[in-house]
Amino acid sequence: MSTTPDVYSAEPIPEAARVEIDRLLQSGDLFRYTAEADAPVTLLEQEFAAMMGSRYALAVASCSAALFLSLKALDLPRDAHVLIPAFTFAAVPSAVVHADCLPVLVEVGENYRIDLDDFAAKLTPDIKAIIISHMRGHTSDMKAIMAMADAAGVPVIEDAAHSLGTTWHDRKIGTIGAIGCFSFQSYKLLNAGEGGILITDDADLAARAIIMSGAYEHAWAKHGDMAKRCAHWQNKLPLYNQRLSNLSAAIIRPQLAEVPRRVRDGLANHNYVAEALNQTGILHVPEPLAGERRAPDSIQFNLIGVDDAQANAFATEAATRGVKVQIFGLSADNARAFWNWQFLGSQPDLPRTRAMLMRACDVRLPARLTKAELDAVIAALVGAAHAIAEPARAYGT
Numbered sequence: 089m090s091t092t093p094d095v096y097s098a099e100p101i102p103e104a105a106r107v108e109i110d111r112l113l114q115s116g117d118l119f120r121y122t123a124e125a126d127a128p129v130t131l132l133e134q135e136f137a138a139m140m141g142s143r144y145a146l147a148v149a150s151c152s153a154a155l156f157l158s159l160k161a162l163d164l165p166r167d168a169h170v171l172i173p174a175f176t177f178a179a180v181p182s183a184v185v186h187a188d189c190l191p192v193l194v195e196v197g198e199n200y201r202i203d204l205d206d207f208a209a210k211l212t213p214d215i216k217a218i219i220i221s222h223m224r225g226h227t228s229d230m231k232a233i234m235a236m237a238d239a240a241g242v243p244v245i246e247d248a249a250h251s252l253g254t255t256w257h258d259r260k261i262g263t264i265g266a267i268g269c270f271s272f273q274s275y276k277l278l279n280a281g282e283g284g285i286l287i288t289d290d291a292d293l294a295a296r297a298i299i300m301s302g303a304y305e306h307a308w309a310k311h312g313d314m315a316k317r318c319a320h321w322q323n324k325l326p327l328y329n330q331r332l333s334n335l336s337a338a339i340i341r342p343q344l345a346e347v348p349r350r351v352r353d354g355l356a357n358h359n360y361v362a363e364a365l366n367q368t369g370i371l372h373v374p375e376p377l378a379g380e381r382r383a384p385d386s387i388q389f390n391l392i393g394v395d396d397a398q399a400n401a402f403a404t405e406a407a408t409r410g411v412k413v414q415i416f417g418l419s420a421d422n423a424r425a426f427w428n429w430q431f432l433g434s435q436p437d438l439p440r441t442r443a444m445l446m447r448a449c450d451v452r453l454p455a456r457l458t459k460a461e462l463d464a465v466i467a468a469l470v471g472a473a474h475a476i477a478e479p480a481r482a483y484g485t
Contacts, residue, residue, distance in 0.1 A: 092410025092468055093461035095452040098279045099350075102342035109338050118334050120147075121307040128337035130310065133285070135344055140260055140268070142287040144294035144314070147337060148301055151249040151271035151284035152179040152186075153330035158245045158267040158286055159187035159217060160328075161296040168216035171242075173202050173228070174441040175416075176221035178423040180247055181432055184219070193426060195440045198390060199374035200448070202228040203440060211240055218244045222251040222261055223424075224388050224450065227380045230256050230264050237265075245269065249284075252277045253351035253383030262287060272336065275452070277350055277385060278343050280336040291317055302329040351383040354455035357462055358384040361453060364466045365389050370473040371449075385454055391415075391447040398476045399447060405475045409468035412452075417445035 108128065112118060120129035129147050137145035148154050159170065168189045172180055175196035184191040192215065195206035200223060211218075218237055220228060237244045244265030248254070252270050254261040262268025267290075270276075272283035288294050295317040298308055304327050308318035362373035365387075373389045376382055391399050399415055406413045416424050425445055426438060451465070 092464050093457055095411075095454060095457070095465070098274055099346075099454070099456050101279075101339055102346070104342040105339045108341075109335060112334055112338060120331055120334055120337075121303070121310055122334075125310070127310070128334040128341065129332050132332075132337040132341050135341060136285055137287060139344060139347070140263055140287050142263055142268075143289045144291065145285055145287045146294060146297050146301060147283065147285045147332040148330045149284065149332060150179075150273070150282055150330075151247070151269050152183050153301075153328075154269035154284040154286040155180065155183035155219065155245065155247060156186050157297045157300055157328070157330060158269060158293075159184065159189060160300055161267070161293045162217055162243055162245075163296070164189055164216050169212075169214045171207070171210060171215050171218045173221050173223065174426045174438045175200060175223050175424065175445065176247065177223075177249075178429055180219060180221055181429055185431065189217070191432060193435060193438060193441075195438050196223075196444060197440055198444045198448075200224065200226040200388060200444070201377065202233065204229060204232055206440075207233065208236060211236055211242070213240075215240070215242055218242055218265075219247055220244060220265065221247040221249075222254065224386060225250040225254055225382050225384045226374075226388070227251065227254060227256050227261060227377060227382070229377060230261075234264060243267075249273075249276065250385075251383065253347055253354075255381045257379040263289075266290060267293060272340055275385070277347065277354075277383065278340050280339045283332050283336045283340065285332075295321055296325060299325045300328050300330075302327050302331045350385075350455040352455075354383055354385050354453070355381070357453055357455060357457055358382070358387050360459075360462055361387055361466055361469075362389070365469060368470055368473045370394065370477055371469065385452070387451050387453045389449050389451075390444070391449060394447070394476065396446070401476045402472050403449075405472035406468055409471055411465055411468040411472075413469070413472075414450040415446070416448050416450060417442065 133145040166188045174193040181191040195203035246265040246268040248262040249271035251261040267288045272280040299321045309315045365371040403413045
């Protein structure tokens with residue numbers, strides 16, 4: 089049996105980060121607003137905005153913080169209804185609750201994308217904002233979603249935590265809605281352990297978010313061309329202190345140059361494994377939508393024609409072969425299963441999303457894996473699929 093690769097460790101941090109970290113430690117200059125100019129966080133914002141083709145970027149403590157500040161920057165009324173997909177991480181509805189709003193969950197189909205009929209039905213006059221989670225990098229039909237949102241006059245926030253580098257008809261995910269939010273958590277394309285960033289072309293949204301992120305007194309003056317607009321909001325908005333530190337920015341900045349390579353290799357690895365899984369008849373990787381070019385660092389696939397016992401047996405068998413498989417709906421207390429979001433109180437059932445989650449599998453697949461390592465992952469997953477199918481075949485003969 090092949091030795092299974094480590095699919096959890098992140099890529100090494102570039103040496104340039106170590107040099108900058110040493111400089112920061114010697115200076116003690118860790119707070120983003122200490123330096124007069126060109127603090128690492130400021131440079132990261134400028135470089136990230138340029139990479140994405142956006143006018144403004146604000147680096148913050150996490151993608152959750154970016155989502156929260158985005159909602160607050162929109163100046164929504166208390167208890168405003170916010171439409172979100174039912175397949176997302178618990179941090180998304182949590183950010184909505186944190187912003188004093190109420191999440192409204194939308195069905196998600198077996199291809200992990202938003203059910204447009206349910207989206208249209210729930211886009212009522214009560215909805216004041218929309219968060220689109222490109223969950224695990226799977227892009228919903230943004231043309232249809234934006235058409236409906238624009239017609240209703242409802243702003244869209246893109247939760248692109250998993251989607252840095254993904255494009256939709258050649259547009260970068262995160263630049264389609266009013267605000268795009270990204271993650272620098274350790275399992276994301278850019279790894280600082282924690283951290284996040286929001287981007288927007290709307291100067292007033294950016295200014296409000298800057299103030300509320302924790303640009304107190306006259307710290308906002310260090311945001312360059314935004315200073316005058318930020319000055320208007322001083323003392324008019326609360327300070328939530330969601331800033332990123334210079335150390336985190338120093339870790340992230342040298343990785344920006346690695347994004348194209350990681351996107352290229354991650355997509356190639358995903359497609360190589362997907363082709364093998366789709367030949368089993370038991371494991372199915374849904375096709376991307378037309379115009380979607382993904383940047384995956386994991387792979388999701390559905391178990392076809394199996395019951396709960398067989399699904400659990402598949403996960404167990406894969407683990408014995410060295411690959412951990414998370415089945416979203418069958419993993420205890422999974423934070424991506426909407427019925428575990430008890431903090432939301434009673435919610436309507438979502439049968440399509442529930443059915444999908446009960447058979448949807450998730451496996452880490454970093455861009456750094458070699459072909460031999462990918463073959464080992466394939467062997468473990470295909471072998472586990474065949475193992476759970478054999479008793480059924482034997483029974484039928």
